[in-house]
Amino acid sequence: MPISRIAIGRPQEVTHPDALKAALAEFISTLIFVFAGEGSGMAFSKLTNNAANTPSGLIAAAIAHAFALFVAVSVSANISGGHVNPAVTFGAFVGGNITLLRGILYWIAQLLGAVVACLLLKLSTGGLETAAFSLSSGVGVWNAFVLEIVLTFGLVYTVYATAVDPKRGTLGTIAPIAIGFIVGANILVGGAFDGASMNPAVSFGPAVVSWTWDNHWVYWAGPLIGGGLAGLVYEFFFITHTHEQLPTTEY
Template identity: 80%
Template sequence: MPISQIAVGGREEATHPDALKAALAEFLSTLIFVFAGQGSGMAFNKLTNDGSTTPAGLVAASLAHAFGLFVAVSVGANISGGHVNPAVTFGAFIGGNITLLRGILYWIAQLLGSTVACLLLRFATGGLATGTFGLSSGVGVWNAVVLEIVMTFGLVYTVYATAIDPKRGTVGTIAPIAIGFIVGANILAGGAFDGASMNPAVSFGPALVSWDWTNHWIYWVGPLIGGGIAGLIYEFIFISQTHEPVPSSDF
């Protein structure tokens, strides 16, 4: 049972060089991803007079996030596993594939990476506002929570199938592009309703820099529930219950 594999980790893990290097990799990967994703939205708004809410803007956001995440996961995969997302880290923890202390390090690094990316964008664009996540007209908070749960479930399920599963074989080589594609597809599916975050860090940086916390809790509750469910289901049903936890270097 996955719950039996959950581990807190030793205190030395917080200062171990490998863990600190992994946290730095998560910081840089998240910075790269958020800078590309947020930057594309800001650029599209500037070029089209707030056209990011149009169909063309949605497609542009989907492509930018898919490409950006593909690169961010790829450059971090050999060091930290390329989580780039607190929901992915949480799903890996629930499945017993990362310790709690290492996961907390990742969360701190991911949130800092997103915040720094938004600050850099604001400075580089002469003070333009970073786009915060919000609900479209007619979309209730619980509608958005369900959307975030389902979309993040698909994302973390894809991560498990292509990056964590010990039986993944050669499919592991396409993990970054598969992860990028599912995020891009989910943005096309849910972006018009709640922005399709699937990632608390992606929502946190813009909210902090803009100091706009309207309905921000949705983008934590939904992704964490979705990521946790995906971790439990994949680990319990599809991965051998007796396997050793996957080393962080392999994910």
């Protein structure tokens, strides 16, 4: 049972050099991802005279986020596991693949990375505002809440299938691109409704820098519930732990 493997961890864990290196890797990879993803939207808006909310803008956002996440996961996979997302970290925690204390360390690094990325974007673009996530016209808050759960479930389920499952074999080599692809595809699905965050850090960075918090809880609650459900479902139904648990660094 995955719940039986949930662990708090020891305080010494968060000060261990390996854990600090992993947190630094999460900070840098999240910074890379948010800078490219959020920056692509700002660039498209500038080039199209603030017309980013168009079909072409949605496609551009999907491609930019897919490519950026592929790189962000790849460059940190061998150090921290390439979570780049508090929802992925939470899904790993409820599945017993990371301790609570190490997960909190990852969360701090991811959120800081997103905030720094948005600050750098504002600084390097001459003060352009980073756009906080918001609901489209006609989309209710509970509609967006359910959408974020479903989209994030698909993302974290993909992470488990390609990166966590001990039976993944050579499939693990394409995990970063599979994870990037599912995010790009999900943006094409949900981007027109609520922005398709799937990642509390991606929502948190722009919200802090622009100080816009409308319906912000949706972009935390939805992804965390979706990620947690994906971790539990995959661990409970598809993973049989008959051998030594995989180290977190290999996750």
